[in-house]
Structures are given as structure tokens and as C-alpha cells.
Amino acid sequence: MSTNTAMIEKYRNNFLKEVEANVEEGDWVKMCMQCGVCSGSCPLGKHWEHPPQEIFMMIRAGKRDEVLSSDSMWMCTSCYNCIVRCPRELPITHIMHGLAHYAKRLGLAPKNQPTMKFAQLFWDNLSKKGRVNELKLGISLYFMNGFGEGIKTSLKMKDIGLGMLKAKRMSVAEAFGGHSVKDLSGFHKMLKKAQELEDARLTQHG
Amino acid sequence: MTEVVATNETILVVGGGISGMTAALEAAEAGKKVVLVEKRPYLGGRVTQLYKYFPKLCFPTCGLEINQRRAKMNPNLTILTMAEVTDLSGEAGAYTATVKLSPRYVNDNCTACGDCADAVETEVDDEYNYGLTKRKVAYLPHVMAYPQQYVLDPAIIGSEDAEKAKAACKYDAIDLDMQEREISFPCGAVIWATGWQPYDAAKIQPYGYDRYANVISSVEFERMADPKGPTGGKLVRPSDGKEAKNIAFIQCAGSRDRNHLLHCSRICCMASLKQSTYVTEAWGDDADVSIYYIDIRAIDRFEDFYHNVKSNPNVRFIKSKVASITENKENGNPVLNGVDTEGYNRYANEHDLVVLAVGMQPSVDKDSFPVDIVVNREGFIEQADGNGGVFAAGSASDALDVNRAVQHATGAALRAIQVVNRVAGAEG
Ligand SMILES: Cc1cc2nc3c(=O)[nH]c(=O)nc-3n(C[C@H](O)[C@H](O)[C@H](O)COP(=O)(O)OP(=O)(O)OC[C@H]3O[C@@H](n4cnc5c(N)ncnc54)[C@H](O)[C@@H]3O)c2cc1C
Ligand code: SF4
Ligand code: SF4
Numbered sequence: 154m155s156t157n158t159a160m161i162e163k164y165r166n167n168f169l170k171e172v173e174a175n176v177e178e179g180d181w182v183k184m185c186m187q188c189g190v191c192s193g194s195c196p197l198g199k200h201w202e203h204p205p206q207e208i209f210m211m212i213r214a215g216k217r218d219e220v221l222s223s224d225s226m227w228m229c230t231s232c233y234n235c236i237v238r239c240p241r242e243l244p245i246t247h248i249m250h251g252l253a254h255y256a257k258r259l260g261l262a263p264k265n266q267p268t269m270k271f272a273q274l275f276w277d278n279l280s281k282k283g284r285v286n287e288l289k290l291g292i293s294l295y296f297m298n299g300f301g302e303g304i305k306t307s308l309k310m311k312d313i314g315l316g317m318l319k320a321k322r323m324s325v326a327e328a329f330g331g332h333s334v335k336d337l338s339g340f341h342k343m344l345k346k347a348q349e350l351e352d353a354r355l356t357q358h359g
Numbered sequence: 360m361t362e363v364v365a366t367n368e369t370i371l372v373v374g375g376g377i378s379g380m381t382a383a384l385e386a387a388e389a390g391k392k393v394v395l396v397e398k399r400p401y402l403g404g405r406v407t408q409l410y411k412y413f414p415k416l417c418f419p420t421c422g423l424e425i426n427q428r429r430a431k432m433n434p435n436l437t438i439l440t441m442a443e444v445t446d447l448s449g450e451a452g453a454y455t456a457t458v459k460l461s462p463r464y465v466n467d468n469c470t471a472c473g474d475c476a477d478a479v480e481t482e483v484d485d486e487y488n489y490g491l492t493k494r495k496v497a498y499l500p501h502v503m504a505y506p507q508q509y510v511l512d513p514a515i516i517g518s519e520d521a522e523k524a525k526a527a528c529k530y531d532a533i534d535l536d537m538q539e540r541e542i543s544f545p546c547g548a549v550i551w552a553t554g555w556q557p558y559d560a561a562k563i564q565p566y567g568y569d570r571y572a573n574v575i576s577s578v579e580f581e582r583m584a585d586p587k588g589p590t591g592g593k594l595v596r597p598s599d600g601k602e603a604k605n606i607a608f609i610q611c612a613g614s615r616d617r618n619h620l621l622h623c624s625r626i627c628c629m630a631s632l633k634q635s636t637y638v639t640e641a642w643g644d645d646a647d648v649s650i651y652y653i654d655i656r657a658i659d660r661f662e663d664f665y666h667n668v669k670s671n672p673n674v675r676f677i678k679s680k681v682a683s684i685t686e687n688k689e690n691g692n693p694v695l696n697g698v699d700t701e702g703y704n705r706y707a708n709e710h711d712l713v714v715l716a717v718g719m720q721p722s723v724d725k726d727s728f729p730v731d732i733v734v735n736r737e738g739f740i741e742q743a744d745g746n747g748g749v750f751a752a753g754s755a756s757d758a759l760d761v762n763r764a765v766q767h768a769t770g771a772a773l774r775a776i777q778v779v780n781r782v783a784g785a786e787g
Binding site: 190191192 | 565611615616617618619653679680681682683696697698699700703705
């Protein structure tokens with residue numbers, strides 16, 4: 154049984170409960186009074202199919218598939234405008250990231266969602282050496298949508314890349330291995346431990 | 360100046376708004392000695408600054424006049440204006456109150472002829488009109504002010520204007536040597552009726568009250584609608600004096616908001632519904648009112664009023680708390696930005712004028728009561744045993760409309776009477 158099916162079984166018809174139990178800061182959702190300030194305050198609001206206020210209502214209305222497969226919460230750039238203005242002090246930004254993370258975990262996040270892809274690339278890049286390898290991250294980002302587009306983007310960004318090399322913000326040497334944290338094996342142990350803790354939490358919580 | 364004769368059977372009322380006046384009159388008419396202490400130079404408090412009352416749309420002056428007559432006729436009542444309680448010590452049945460009396464520089468000879476005001480030149484911001492106009496430094500706070508006596512602004516003492524005012528008075532009513540005084544007297548019970556103040560709209564940063572001329576507060580709009588107010592009752596824009604027909608009201612401006620006031624101020628929905636009738640009355644079919652709200656709280660009997668306003672095709676209701684206000688630089692129109700809750704539609708609506716329905720907060724800061732008193736999270740006075748013989752009346756206890764404030768004040772008078780009756784019983 155997939156995790157998704159297990160969750161559907163466990164929280165039958167009560168998506169709000171499911172969110173409260175599994176999504177970061179999810180127990181705040183019920184505090185929303187539907188005033189709309191968050192949606193109106195989001196600088197990227199136009200690009201959300203369902204702005205935060207609507208997402209919160211959809212959760213309460215049990216629209217599980219629509220919410221978890223939505224790309225709306227992936228639009229959040231963590232600007233925190235909504236959090237500072239919400240009259241109920243909901244940690245909206247964190248809930249949006251929590252929902253996105255949960256959707257990905259269940260395999261319901263929209264395929265090819267660029268924010269999600271970038272986040273994965275960033276994580277894969279960072280977790281190797283404990284330091285971001287700007288060169289490799291940049292290149293993998295350019296080629297995220299295939300070889301042809303990668304070449305095009307690279308050419309377009311050429312001047313910026315050269316500028317960064319000049320200003321020593323990026324180094325060609327990074328192509329060969331790249332720099333890392335001092336205690337690399339310690340860093341990897343830490344990540345492994347964190348993963349174990351998270352896995353234990355998930356098996357316990359469901 | 361009035362001398363105060365008081366005993367432990369006297370009731371002290373602090374604040375002479377509609378609540379304090381009511382409590383003082385009820386107690387005095389029940390035969391108790393009452394001293395009423397009011398900070399302003401006149402009685403009536405904030406209702407004197409309203410144009411009309413909901414729900415009946417009658418004029419506040421009417422009720423005030425009746426109360427003023429009751430006050431004039433009652434020998435049990437001593438009224439001290441320009442007075443503040445600075446200290447209160449003792450316990451229920453045996454308090455000593457200390458009151459600071461600021462000089463009015465005008466005595467009881469004043470006939471309110473206004474010659475002193477004509478004689479002086481200096482003008483300052485008129486607090487009665489929330490600074491929307493200027494007033495002379497010799498002034499009657501407002502036409503219906505009770506007592507009907509002029510006041511000299513302390514700022515002019517020692518200036519040429521002070522001498523001009525004195526010279527102009529035919530009744531020898533101006534006394535430039537009056538000094539601030541402090542008096543102490545006993546009392547058995549205290550009614551605290553210091554009322555409310557509007558929440559500072561400038562603190563709601565995204566609404567730009569301090570940045571955009573055409574964003575005003577609801578208390579200012581009351582003054583604007585009043586024919587005796589700063590614009591002679593014309594609804595116009597502060598920026599350019601243009602007629603304001605397309606007017607937006609923003610509800611819960613600073614209320615029900617953990618960043619501002621936690622509580623629902625309870626009267627502002629009704630205040631905006633009432634003010635929308637000012638607009639439809641002024642402009643008829645040209646009126647274009649938009650009310651932005653989270654939910655309309657026209658409590659119990661007021662539901663009718665809401666439905667009446669709602670049936671007017673010139674009043675629109677938009678279910679949304681406005682996220683921010685920007686300004687169209689070309690015409691000075693405020694632009695309201697947000698997303699509504701009925702369809703999640705994004706809007707950027709222009710209006711001539713925006714009125715922020717600001718919340719009510721206690722006028723006395725919770726740390727500056729001169730006596731130990733139990734206040735709630737919002738700073739309103741709680742009914743509590745720990746308060747001894749001190750009782751709140753009216754909007755010092757909660758955000759209340761006039762009707763509820765007056766009922767509450769009558770209850771407070773009864774509680775105070777019970778305390779001084781116990782004193783009388785004990786003293787035989
Ligand atoms: C925009 C708006 C419109 C409104 N319209 C209506 C309406 O149409 N109908 C309605 O029923 N209600 C209306 N209200 C509510 C109404 O204003 C209040 O119910 C009413 O003012 C309460 O009276 P009060 O005596 O309790 O307080 P206040 O009017 O605030 O009176 C308190 C008095 O105490 C004095 N005072 C304060 N501190 C001290 C001190 N330390 N020492 C001595 N004196 C002090 C003040 O000077 C004042 O005179 C409206 C409110 C707002 C904001
Ligand atoms: S601002 Fe807060 S209360 Fe208002 S809709 Fe958004 S989350 Fe809900
Ligand atoms: S009375 Fe209306 S406008 Fe005022 S705080 Fe309550 S809901 Fe908001």
C-alpha cells in the first residue's frame with residue numbers, strides 16, 4: 154500500500170485532521186477567518202491558482218486531491234508579507250512549504266513543477282559537500298528542461314557567468330569536485346542521523 | 360471656582376461622557392451626593408462629536424440637552440470640568456480623591472457672547488474636529504458645549520492675545536491669574552467612566568492613513584458630515600476639496616487583529632452602515648458606497664438597519680479585508696487592493712475617499728489608573744471584587760454603543776449606591 158493510500162484510509166473524509174497531523178504548522182489552518190489579507194498581500198498572488206485563503210478553505214472542505222496536486226503553494230517565495238499582516242497570525246509561509254513538502258512525499262505534487270525541481274537540485278547539490286557548488290548548480294539548473302534549452306539559457310546567461318567568475322563569486326575549479334565543509338564525513342553522518350529521526354517520526358505518526 | 364463639600368457617602372464619577380453623566384444623574388436623582396470630574400472643558404464626551412446616532416438617526420444633541428437640564432436642576436450634583444483625578448487612596452466606603460483642576464481663565468460671569476474670541480488672533484488645531492480645522496485660542500469648544508462658557512488656551516497666557524481677550528470682555532469674566540489647583544475630598548464609591556479613544560489609524564501601515572490625504576478615519580468622517588463641522592457638512596476630499604461620491608469603508612481597521620486590537624469593537628459595523636446613509640442622503644442616486652468587510656456584525660436589534668442599507672442599490676458590500684492601499688498619483692484616488700472571499704477575485708478598486716472604521720480602545724492606558732483596578736487583556740475594566748468600591752461605567756468597560764453604555768452606567772450607579780448605603784447604615 155502506498156503512503157498516499159494509507160493516508161486516505163487513515164483520515165477518511167477528514168483532510169483537515171490529516172493536514173493537522175502531517176503538515177508543518179498544519180494545526181493553524183482552522184484558525185483562518187477567511188479575511189483575504191494574505192491573498193491580497195502576496196506579491197506573486199496573480200500566479201496562484203488558489204491563493205492561501207482559498208487553500209485553507211479547500212482543506213476544510215476536504216478537497217484533498219485538488220489541494221495536494223495544486224501548484225499554488227509552490228509559488229510561495231517566502232517573502233513573509235502574509236505572515237506579518239494576517240490578523241490571526243497564521244504562519245502562512247510555513248504552512249505553504251509544509252503542504253508542498255507533504256504533497257511531494259505522497260507523490261502527488263505536480264510533475265515538472267519548476268520550484269520543486271529546483272529544490273531537489275539544490276538539495277542534491279548541497280548534501281554532497283555541505284557547500285553549494287554554484288557552478289554545478291547553475292549548469293544543472295540550465296539543463297533542467299533538456300539539452301537544447303540548456304544551451305540556449307547558458308548562452309543567454311553567459312555575461313552574468315563571466316562576471317561572477319571575474320568577481321570570484323564562482324570558480325571554474327568547482328567543476329572538478331568542488332569545495333566542501335571541513336569534516337565531510339561528520340556532515341554526512343549528521344544528515345544520516347536526521348533522516349533516521351525523520352523516518353522514525355513518520356512510521357510512528359503514519 | 361466650585362468648592363467641593365463631600366463625605367464618605369459621596370459618589371465620585373470620573374469622566375463626564377454620556378456614561379458618566381448618566382451614572383452621575385441616576386445617583387443624584389436617587390438622592391445621593393455626587394461629584395462629577397471631567398477632563399475636557401465640557402460634558403458629553405465623544406458623542407458630542409457624532410453627527411447622528413444609529414439606529415434612529417436622531418441627533419446626539421437632543422439626548423445631551425435633556426441630560427444637561429437634569430444636571431442643572433439637581434442640587435446633589437457638583438460638576439468639575441478641566442479636572443482630572445490624580446490619586447485615589449483608601450478602600451470601599453472610605454476613599455480620598457485628589458483632583459487636579461486646570462485653569463479655564465474664564466469665570467462664571469461668562470455669557471458666551473464670544474467677544475473674546477473675536478478679539479484674539481492666534482489659531483491652533485481644533486481637537487473637537489480631530490485637527491481638521493483650526494480654532495481661536497479663546498474659544499467655545501462647540502456650539503452646544505455645557506457649561507456654555509468660553510475657555511482660554513493656556514498657551515496664550517502672558518501674550519498680547521490674553522490681554523486683548525480680557526479687554527474685549529464686557530462682563531469681567533476673564534481672570535488671567537487663575538492657577539492650577541489640587542483639591543482632596545472624601546468619597547465612598549467611585550464610578551470610572553473615562554470612555555474610549557479611536558485606535559491610531561497610522562499604525563495600520565498598509566492603509567497609509569499618514570501617507571494618503573484621501574484616507575481618513577471614521578471619527579473624522581462624523582465631523583465632516585456635521586453641518587456645523589469643518590466642511591459645513593459637505594462630503595469632500597481633503598486633498599483637493601472635490602466632492603466625494605464614490606466612498607469606500609474599510610471595516611475592522613485595527614480591530615480583530617492580533618497586530619493591533621484583539622477585540623471586535625462592536626460598533627464600527629453599525630457606524631459604517633450609518634455613515635453610508637450620510638453618503639446616500641447627500642448624493643442620492645449619484646452616491647456610490649462600497650463597504651469592505653470580514654463579516655457584518657450588526658448585533659441583535661440592528662439587523663433591520665443592516666437590511667435597510669443593504670437594499671439600497673447604491674451601497675455595495677464586498678466580503679474582503681483590504682490588504683493594502685496605494686494611490687493613483689494622477690488623481691489622488693486611493694486604490695484598494697485585495698482578494699474577495701466570494702469567488703477569490705483579485706481587485707484593485709479606485710475610490711474618491713476611503714474611511715477607515717477604526718476600533719475603540721480604552722482611553723486610559725491600563726498602567727496609568729491612579730488606583731488598583733482589574734483590567735482585561737484589551738485594557739477594559741473588569742467587574743471584580745478586587746476593585747473594592749470602584750465600578751466601571753460605559754465604554755471604559757467594553758466597546759459599547761450609547762444604548763448599552765447608558766444601561767451599563769445605570770447598573771454602575773446602583774452598585775455605587777449600595778456601597779454608600781452601607782456606609783450610611785454603619786454610620787447610623
Ligand atoms: C465612528 C463612531 C461612530 C459612532 N456612532 C454611534 C452611534 O451612531 N450610535 C451609538 O449608539 N454609538 C455610536 N458610537 C459609540 C459611542 O461613541 C460610544 O458608545 C459613547 O461615546 C460612549 O460614551 P462614554 O461616556 O462611555 O465614553 P466617552 O464618550 O469616551 O466619554 C468619556 C469621557 O471621560 C472623559 N475622560 C477621559 N479620561 C478622563 C480622566 N482621566 N479624567 C477625567 N475625565 C476623563 C473624556 O474627556 C470624556 O468626556 C460611535 C463610535 C464611533 C467610533
Ligand atoms: S490573512 Fe490569515 S485569517 Fe486572513 S485569510 Fe489569510 S490566513 Fe486567513
Ligand atoms: S464591529 Fe464590525 S467593523 Fe467593528 S471590529 Fe467588529 S466586525 Fe469589525
